[in-house]
Amino acid sequence: MTIWGTMYYNGEAGIKLVEFVYTVLFERTRRGVLTDAEVKQVEDALLANPWAGAVMASTGGVRKVRAAQESRGKSGSARVVYLYVQEQATIYFILAFPKNVQGNLTEGQKKQVRALVAHIENEEWPRRNRQGGTQSRRS
DSSP states (O other), X not given: OOEEEXXXXXXXXXXXXXXXXXXXXXXXXXXXXXXHHHHHHHHHXXXXXXXXXXXXXXXXSOEEEEEOOTTTTGGGOEEEEEEXXXXXXXXEEEEEEETTTOSSOOHHHHHHHHHHHHHIIIIIHXXXXXXXXXXXXXX
C-alpha cells in the first residue's frame, strides 16, 4: 500500500499531535468529490476531535464524518471514512463518497474497508514503527 500524510505538531513543544495518512483508495475516491481545501477542513475538525465520526458497523472500527462541500449545502455534502489509531496519534483517511449519490457503504465496500484495516493493523503499523513514520505529501 502506498501512503503519505501530513503531521501536525505543537509548535512550542515540538510534540506530534496527530498524523494524517491518505490511502490510495481515499485519494482515488475523493477525486471529483472533495477539494484539497475541503480535505483540510476535515483534517482541522478531526484534529480538534478525532472521535467526531460515528463508528460504522462491520468495517473493522472505521468512522465516518460529514465533509462540507463548497457551494453545495448540506444535502450536497460528502462523507469521509477514516480510522483513528490513538496509540499512534494517526488518522488514516480510507475513502470518500458524496452523500447525494450514496448514503452509506455497500457490503462490497465494507469488505474492502475491513481488508484495508487488517492490512494497516498487520503490515502498515509495524512497518511505520520500524521506519519512523511516513513522508509528508501535503503542507
